[in-house]
Amino acid sequence: MIRHKVNRGHGIAVSGCLRVAVELGADVSVVLDAVKHDPAEIRMLVDPILEGKADISVRDGFKTGQKTFAAFSREAIEKLGISDEEEVEMDEEILRKVELEGLQKADVRHNVLESVATKIMRKPFVFFGLPGLILSFSGASLGALLLLDFLLGQEFSIGATMVFLLTLVTGVIFLCAAGILNAILNLNEHRKDQVAKFG
Numbered sequence: 001m002i003r004h005k006v007n008r009g010h011g012i013a014v015s016g017c018l019r020v021a022v023e024l025g026a027d028v029s030v031v032l033d034a035v036k037h038d039p040a041e042i043r044m045l046v047d048p049i050l051e052g053k054a055d056i057s058v059r060d061g062f063k064t065g066q067k068t069f070a071a072f073s074r075e076a077i078e079k080l081g082i083s084d085e086e087e088v089e090m091d092e093e094i095l096r097k098v099e100l101e102g103l104q105k106a107d108v109r110h111n112v113l114e115s116v117a118t119k120i121m122r123k124p125f126v127f128f129g130l131p132g133l134i135l136s137f138s139g140a141s142l143g144a145l146l147l148l149d150f151l152l153g154q155e156f157s158i159g160a161t162m163v164f165l166l167t168l169v170t171g172v173i174f175l176c177a178a179g180i181l182n183a184i185l186n187l188n189e190h191r192k193d194q195v196a197k198f199g
Contacts, residue, residue, distance in 0.1 A: 056076045057106040135170050
């Protein structure tokens with residue numbers, strides 16, 4: 001672990017880590033925010049570099065005012081002239097340097113299916129919990145009506161009973177899915193907090 005005795009800012013911290021990575025013989029160095037970015041995506045980010053398709057790989061492009069998830073090849077770090085004393089910010093400035101040095105950049109972006117899955121994972125109670133509650137309530141209401149009809153001696157309806165069971169079971173499944181996904185999300189957030197706290 002590398003620590004500065006005084007806080008010299010994010011840019012100096014990034015440049016220092018990149019230089020040390022090169023000195024230690026790393027072929028690829030990755031810059032990410034332990035809280036905002038998912039370490040599980042590192043492999044996807046470094047693959048274009050390991051396959052020789054790019055010198056620098058960026059997740060979802062450079063976003064002004066936001067910390068960028070990016071990977072650099074050893075050659076890219078050396079050609080960009082990154083030193084321990086020079087601030088490195090993942091923004092349009094470094095993109096211009098990449099183009100000036102003739103380095104290849106890969107922009108790894110979310111596809112539509114991945115974006116939908118990400119949104120669902122981040123809000124499980126909205127996408128699963130709410131529909132689950134509605135379906136469970138509807139199923140329970142239908143079941144109550146069927147029970148009332150049965151007690152009043154009405155004719156037993158197989159179709160209505162099947163709808164009742166299907167609605168209720170689907171609602172319960174949705175609620176269980178919401179609970180499980182929310183637990184996974186909370187566990188992941190806790191892990192990121194621990195990483196940010198203890199490095």
